[in-house]
Amino acid sequence: MANTKNSNKKPKFSPYWIYAIILAVFFGIQIFSGGFGGQNGNETTPADFFSFLKDGDVKNVEIVNNREARVYLTTEASQKEIHKKTRPGGMFPSVGPVPNYRFEFGDLKLFQEEINKINQENNLNVPIAFKTESNAWGEFLISLLPFILIIGVWIFIMRRMSAGGSGGAGGQIFNIGKSKAKLFDEKTDTKTSFKDVAGLEGAKEEVQEIVDFLKFPEKYTSLGGKIPKGALLVGPPGTGKTLLAKAVAGEAKVPFFSLSGSDFVEMFVGVGASRVRDLFKQAKEKSPSIIFIDEIDAIGRARGKANFSGSNDERENTLNQLLTEMDGFGTNTNVIVLAATNRADVLDGALMRAGRFDRQIYVDLPDVRERKEIFEVHLRPLKKDDSLDIEFLAKQTPGFSGADIANVCNEAALIAARKGKKSVNKQDFLDAVDRIVGGLEKKNKIITPEEKRAVAFHEAGHATISWMLEHAAPLVKVTIVPRGRSLGAAWYLPEERLIVRPEQMLDEMCAALGGRAAEKVIFDKISTGALSDLEKVTKQARAMVTIYGLSDQVGNLTYYDSSGQSEYGFTKPYSEQTAELIDKEISAIIEEQYQRAIKILEANKDKLTQLAEVLLEKEVIFKDNLEKIFGKRKFEKAETLQIDSESPALSAADEEE
CATH class of the missing domain: 1.20.58.760 (Peptidase M41)
Structure with missing residues (x-):
């Protein structure tokens, strides 16, 4: 029985034979163009040739295609010790006389004049013959090379397509329908944890509970509780929504799929929905797992709004598939979806309802206490002055987001380095805030x-x-x-x-x-x-x-x-x-x-x-x-x-x- 199974298996495809054919073509070109075996003589220089000519060693000279000279020695000269090593040989037997030397020269007229001059001075009569050669086999093989390359690439693509066909959604060309999500698991070196997320206590508590549920599900299921199917992180840009997701990836000991909402969008019809199906298929196979979709508003916009051209049909299909996967027939409750956006007002109502995104976690701009904690995180890698007052810095940055504070710390370090300081002090931070809020000083600006x-x-x-x-x-x-x-x-x-x-x-x-x-x-x-x-x-x-x-x-x-989503449209x-x-x-x-x-x-x-x-x-x-x-x-x-x-x-x- 085992022999029958083995006999039905298709031989494993190896692309190396394509490369072997290409190498054989190059090898043939070299053979037929005389590149192997020294069949056209040994290399020399015009100066050596003129020396041989003066000594009377040259029998005749053959000029090929007006650019190469082939030198034939006399019988006596070929027996000299200096010329013995130049006897032609090679991999294949030659047909007809074989030159002893060959070389390329510059101007034909000057070359002929120099030979005639040496003939007259030394009373010699070395004949010059002209010959035109064409390498038919070499040219033929060179003409075949592009077709061989095209056939090789075509076979390679077809093999890729057939290999992807066994993967379901990956059957499309170049696996375009497969998910682009990046997988983080317990073996992945994800260093971000909740300790790296300063402030955001309420938001951290919400997402930490999700991680805790995945680690210890019996703690909640014993009381009849169910894990939330989704959590939506909402807030202004730079407040730490993606950082929270990174912390979840570092803390959760379950597979974590991370991607952006724009990863679903493609110019081909049906690709977005296919990628959604493939993403949830992978997540269910590795359940319990977490899916994080950053900037979900790229695919989650409200349907049917301002659809004049029908250009958003593909996006709506992607959203419909996402809604079905999150809460529809056959959904798996062991897959949790985290998403982040700073434009929750444009998201579709069906996406926001309970059962899909059960929780909406608002990540607001930090207050003065939270800004102090954020400063402490971003000041760790800096060589700061011992007298630096972090509370003072927190009070000087009202309205700053976490990303703004990170920028302030980096800008302060750059300013201190520019001034040649050994550490970053308070004035460097104040100058950094000046630079970020007001712009760069232009003291040389012309003003009356x-x-x-x-x-x-x-x-x-x-x-x-x-x-x-x-x-x-x-x-x-x-x-x-x-x-x-x-x-x-x-x-x-x-x-x-x-x-x-x-x-x-x-x-x-x-x-x-x-x-x-x-x-x-x-x-x-x-x-x-x-x-x-x-x-x-x-x-x-x-x-x-x-x-x-x-x-x-x-x-x-x-x-x-x-x-x-005002019902008044364009009217006031x-x-x-x-x-x-x-x-x-x-x-x-x-x-x-x-x-x-x-x-x-x-x-x-x-x-x-x-x-x-x-x-x-x-x-x-x-x-x-x-x-x-x-x-x-x-x-x-x-x-x-x-x-x-x-x-x-x-x-x-x-x-x-």
């Missing part, structure tokens, strides 16, 4: 004295208003050194508020308009320098009216759609009369704060001028400079961070375009 004076008063206006108002963010640093696209910038250290009141928003708008108000008060002219300020206050005023319902005229209404969700009312209300709010800023600056015009002159002199001023001119801030809170001029705190910059 008049423009520089206008920028100085503009920035001094921001500083004055923010110092005078209770709810404006405390000023930290003002500079008129150009950075990035801005001619000047003001840094603030805003409070980390969970709720914002109208008076706080209005004070911030007034401070933002302080630059343009200062230009009006001092020069009685305004400029284009307030572009970013106007953009900022316009967005704030529109949000007050249309989103937060903080307008007396419009009332307690909001036109914000948190799902991102309010009438034309309401649109006019909204426009008037936004304009009134901005104009009111602008006039308020002008009144404050007119009342403090002498201090504004004094501050601008200091700024023109030093180019960079800090909090203590404002205290000398304005006195201590009336609204200073006890918990507000105190900053001196040697170590300024840096946060978000207010840029002047």
Whole structure:
């Protein structure tokens, strides 16, 4: 029986015979072109030939194709000791006379003249014969070589296709329908663990429970619990969603499949759905297992929205297959799906329902305590100064994500290395935040004295208003050194508020308009320098009216759609009369704060001028400079961070375009 089975087996394919044929062709070319065996004589040089000619050793010379000379020696000369080693021989017997030497020369006319000259000087008569040769066999074999290569590649492709056909979805050419997921298992060296994930305590607890369930399922199943089928990590970019997934891969002692949502997308129809099937097939074979899909919004967008051309049919088919695999007939509960996105509002409702993604884990921007933990993680590989205060750094980076903090640490190390320091100190980190938030300093930028004076008063206006108002963010640093696209910038250290009141928003708008108000008060002219300020206050005023319902005229209404799938389409969700009312209300709010800023600056015009002159002199001023001119801030809170001029705190910059 065993012999029968063996006799039915197909002989194993070996591609080496293709290479053997190609080598045989090259071998044949060499043989038929005279490349083996010395059948066309031994190599020499024109100088040696002329020496042999003068000695009378040459019987005749044959010139082939006007570029090669073949030398035949006399019978007496061939017996000389110097020529004995040049007797022709080879692998194959020769037909006809065989030259003793051969060589290539340059210009034919000069070569002939030199031979005639030696003949005359030495009273010789060595004849010269001309011959034209064509290697028919060599040319024939060379012409066959491209066809042999094409046939070899075709056979190789066909063998690959037939080999892939036994793998189900891999039967398509080059296995295009197979999943591109990268497999991590207990044997894979995955070094990331939950210890490397700073902050994110709530999110870590959620995903850690999934890992714990896979390790100790009886702990939960004994009480009748079921493992969640999926968990969706949602949050702004850079907050650590993918890092959490890497930690799961490092902690879980089960197979972990990782891929991106775009890995399913292909130009060929049906490939995405095929890859989904193959992915879940592999995961079920290795269950219990975890599948992680990064940027799932690439395939998980809501179906049927703005489908004018039918171009998203392939993506919808991929999504349909994913929905079926996650919760449909024949699904396996031992496969858990983790996914990450920063655009949960565009995902399909069927994908978000319980039974597919049972949990939505929101990964938010870190607070000051979590930023301190993140700094501790990213400072480990750095050679930092012993006096570095990590809590100070955490307070100087409000609104920074984990990725931003990693960038700050790396930039600080680069700045310290650029300055030739042995360690990274606090000033390097502050310079790094400066660089990231405001851009690179451009001290050599050409700016006229008049423009520089206008920028100085503009920035001094921001500083004055923010110092005078209770709810404006405390000023930290003002500079008129150009950075990035801005001619000047003001840094603030805003409070980390969970709720914002109208008076706080209005004070911030007034401070933002302080630059343009200062230009009006001092020069009685305004400029284009307030572009970013106007953009900022316009967005704030529109949000007050249309989103937060903080307008007396419009009332307690909001036109914000948190799902991102407004039923109104391209039409506005309010009438034309309401649109006019909204426009008037936004304009009134901005104009009111602008006039308020002008009144404050007119009342403090002498201090504004004094501050601008200091700024023109030093180019960079800090909090203590404002205290000398304005006195201590009336609204200073006890918990507000105190900053001196040697170590300024840096946060978000207010840029002047």
